[in-house]
Amino acid sequence: MTHHIEPIDSPCVLRVQGYAKQFVLHEQSKIIPSSQHVELSVYQGQLTALIGPTGSGKSSVLKGIYRTYLPSDGRVLYRSKNGYEIDLAKADEHHILQLRNDEISFVTQFLHVLPRKPSEFLVAQPLIKRGTSMSEAIDKARDMLARLNLPEHLWCLSPTNFSGGEKQRVNLARSLVAKPRLLLLDEPTSSLDPTTTNVVVKELKKLKDYGVAMLAIFHDPALVEEMAEHIVELQIPQSIEQLQEKTQA
Numbered sequence: 001m002t003h004h005i006e007p008i009d010s011p012c013v014l015r016v017q018g019y020a021k022q023f024v025l026h027e028q029s030k031i032i033p034s035s036q037h038v039e040l041s042v043y044q045g046q047l048t049a050l051i052g053p054t055g056s057g058k059s060s061v062l063k064g065i066y067r068t069y070l071p072s073d074g075r076v077l078y079r080s081k082n083g084y085e086i087d088l089a090k091a092d093e094h095h096i097l098q099l100r101n102d103e104i105s106f107v108t109q110f111l112h113v114l115p116r117k118p119s120e121f122l123v124a125q126p127l128i129k130r131g132t133s134m135s136e137a138i139d140k141a142r143d144m145l146a147r148l149n150l151p152e153h154l155w156c157l158s159p160t161n162f163s164g165g166e167k168q169r170v171n172l173a174r175s176l177v178a179k180p181r182l183l184l185l186d187e188p189t190s191s192l193d194p195t196t197t198n199v200v201v202k203e204l205k206k207l208k209d210y211g212v213a214m215l216a217i218f219h220d221p222a223l224v225e226e227m228a229e230h231i232v233e234l235q236i237p238q239s240i241e242q243l244q245e246k247t248q249a
């Protein structure tokens, strides 16, 4: 079910069609469906929110798009900045890694294991990889860390021993500074205080104005209300047993 709150007048960056993901537990010869019949679109400069109860497969959809999971079914059609369209469900590893580097970014509710490097360097890294000079990249990284209220004395330290909220700010800064073409967000503000959440909301709005396409899961319905141009509601998937009962009835 998709609700369009605003008219669609923006280029489509991502179209997910008939997406499904299931897990096969070989030891128990069981199949666990995690997402079924998912249809959604994400547009340049707009945010599509994924809603639905716990277990309806919201996180699994994002992981399928980012290719943390290999989708079981459906198409994940991504339009790149060069104008070609590619099915992320079928693209080879090399191509996926290149898109993660250049165009698609993912902020998860579970904190990435970031390497033991100074936080400011980790935030600058996506820019450096794309050819920005070290000094300019570090300047931009510091600017973003300051905006997200990460205390300055932490910038030169590795986030390994940071609190959850501090790590989350480094994660977010890394994705925000890179201005990806498609930004995937899984409860990005879940471990942040209200003040920092407000700053993140402001930064996400700026990215939208800049043209970033976003697909997001927010824990707080007020954030969906405030941020989303499109809302896609997922249902808890039916197990194989439930499907069989239906066809037999």
Ligand SMILES: Nc1ncnc2c1ncn2[C@@H]1O[C@H](COP(=O)(O)OP(=O)(O)O)[C@@H](O)[C@H]1O
Binding pocket: 023, 032, 033, 034, 035, 052, 053, 054, 055, 056, 057, 058, 059, 060, 061
């Ligand atoms: N790696 C996995 N192995 C087995 N089952 C999984 C795995 N990942 C997710 N699932 C199952 O898929 C369903 C949907 O999970 P998830 O995508 O996390 O939902 P949501 O984010 O909407 O709460 C859940 O029943 C979950 O247990």
Ligand SMILES: [Mg+2]
Binding pocket: 058, 059, 060
């Ligand atoms: Mg989830």
